[in-house]
Amino acid sequence: MTRAPVTDPWPAPLARAPIEARVSLPGSKSLTNRELVLSALADGPGVVRRALRSRDTDLMAAALTALGSTVDTSGDDWAVTPGISADDDREVAVDCGLAGTVMRFVPPVAALRGGETAFDGDPHARNRPMAEVLGALRSLWVTVRSETDRLPFTVVGSGRVRGGRVAVDASSSSQFVSALLLTAPRFEEGLDLRHDGGELPSVPHVEMTVECLRARGVDVDDSHPNRWVVSPGPIAARDLAIEPDLSNAAPFLMLAMTSGGSVTVADWPTATTQAGDALRDILARMGAEVTLDDAGLTVRGTGAVHGIDVDLHDVGELAPAVAALAALADSPSRLRGIAHIRGHETDRLAALAAELTALGGDVTELDDGLSLRPATLHGGTFHTYADHRMAQAAVVIGSAVEGVLVENVDTTAKTFPGFAGVWSGLFTR
Numbered sequence: 458m459t460r461a462p463v464t465d466p467w468p469a470p471l472a473r474a475p476i477e478a479r480v481s482l483p484g485s486k487s488l489t490n491r492e493l494v495l496s497a498l499a500d501g502p503g504v505v506r507r508a509l510r511s512r513d514t515d516l517m518a519a520a521l522t523a524l525g526s527t528v529d530t531s532g533d534d535w536a537v538t539p540g541i542s543a544d545d546d547r548e549v550a551v552d553c554g555l556a557g558t559v560m561r562f563v564p565p566v567a568a569l570r571g572g573e574t575a576f577d578g579d580p581h582a583r584n585r586p587m588a589e590v591l592g593a594l595r596s597l598w599v600t601v602r603s604e605t606d607r608l609p610f611t612v613v614g615s616g617r618v619r620g621g622r623v624a625v626d627a628s629s630s631s632q633f634v635s636a637l638l639l640t641a642p643r644f645e646e647g648l649d650l651r652h653d654g655g656e657l658p659s660v661p662h663v664e665m666t667v668e669c670l671r672a673r674g675v676d677v678d679d680s681h682p683n684r685w686v687v688s689p690g691p692i693a694a695r696d697l698a699i700e701p702d703l704s705n706a707a708p709f710l711m712l713a714m715t716s717g718g719s720v721t722v723a724d725w726p727t728a729t730t731q732a733g734d735a736l737r738d739i740l741a742r743m744g745a746e747v748t749l750d751d752a753g754l755t756v757r758g759t760g761a762v763h764g765i766d767v768d769l770h771d772v773g774e775l776a777p778a779v780a781a782l783a784a785l786a787d788s789p790s791r792l793r794g795i796a797h798i799r800g801h802e803t804d805r806l807a808a809l810a811a812e813l814t815a816l817g818g819d820v821t822e823l824d825d826g827l828s829l830r831p832a833t834l835h836g837g838t839f840h841t842y843a844d845h846r847m848a849q850a851a852v853v854i855g856s857a858v859e860g861v862l863v864e865n866v867d868t869t870a871k872t873f874p875g876f877a878g879v880w881s882g883l884f885t886r
């Protein structure tokens with residue numbers, strides 16, 4: 458089958474008939490980047506099978522390579538040889554792109570080297586919150602040079618981090634907690650980390666971090682709320698496989714609803730810490746029939762899309778796609794608890810309100826979310842703000858509304874290279 462080239466702006470395909478499809482999705486960004494970090498810090502060589510190959514994971518592999526490890530990304534299974542060393546006093550640079558996982562997870566690793574590591578990223582990456590990670594490192598006696606407490610900054614490694622007690626306010630990103638936990642076993646005294654601030658967002662992502670550490674033999678006590686105690690010790694090398702990215706399943710599953718068809722995502726795990734697993738409940742509440750069985754997760758459209766009142770604090774990365782579906786719904790919606798997504802790839806609340814309104818949506822931006830009322834949408838250009846999930850929101854709208862043009866659909870390469878081709882392939886069977 459020949460596929461239309463990906464133009465910019467890109468005409469989002471319209472579903473003129475029910476879409477019946479089964480899709481296999483690439484691996485999870487969050488799991489791939491955690492396992493790459495842990496493999497680089499492990500006590501021997503390891504393998505990350507079915508690693509996600511995407512901009513964020515390529516950047517992570519390059520960052521860990523710059524820091525002295527070896528990551529062989531030539532096949533689907535990535536072999537990692539640890540090599541972060543106190544004796545390594547080279548000055549190196551790390552490009553974080555727009556990846557929160559790279560800009561937050563790698564600085565504590567860099568502190569274990571002997572040399573200086575300079576971090577920078579895309580223009581918008583310089584707006585993303587970083588101060589809590591840099592402040593925590595400084596309170597652990599790591600020297601960090603920065604003018605703004607955001608990117609760019611330089612970690613001046615001394616080859617050792619003593620560790621101990623640290624408090625951070627992670628109310629603007631759970632990644633501050635995950636970042637410190639991932640490297641903590643390699644601190645001389647481990648880490649006694651407290652979150653001290655407003656409610657912690659994206660709790661499943663912190664649970665994912667804890668689960669990944671425990672699977673490598675690390676002792677983590679999370680029995681007290683907002684406190685994690687990590688014992689010092691080795692991080693076991695592993696040969697493991699990455700689950701499909703369930704958050705990237707959102708537009709595919711939603712297509713079943715907007716087209717009145719049926720979409721199955723293969724290899725949906727029966728137990729997972731991925732935020733995307735919440736789609737099962739969210740889409741059922743919005744009117745779908747949802748089945749999880751040996752075939753995978755199947756969402757069947759019933760012909761109706763209902764609005765939803767939902768707190769997405771735990772699963773903020775789903776908000777753009779859920780907002781898009783809610784804009785097509787037959788009743789009002791309220792998406793709550795997601796003030797922190799203003800610090801994601803772009804200010805997602807402002808961006809979603811602007812773009813959905815421009816296509817005729819009836820959307821109000823709230824301090825901590827969005828409220829949406831039923832409206833008749835029309836075609837036009839949907840701007841993506843270099844944000845992969847804005848592009849995913851755009852194609853959900855475009856599947857139901859004629860004439861939606863997606864600006865820079867290739868921004869989806871952050872976590873899903875080739876997304877536009879896979880997406881349009883579903884419409885031409």
Ligand SMILES: O=C(O)C1=C[C@@H](OP(=O)(O)O)[C@@H](O)[C@H](O)C1
Pocket residue numbers: 486487488557558629630631632635658659662773774797
């Ligand atoms: O640790 C992770 O892999 C992530 C944590 C979450 O970040 P926030 O807590 O900043 O929302 C999530 O939104 C992001 O997509 C990935």
Ligand SMILES: C=C(OP(=O)(O)O)C(=O)O
Pocket residue numbers: 555556557558774801802846872
């Ligand atoms: C917030 C996201 O990414 P990042 O890992 O860059 O924070 C996301 O993927 O929705």
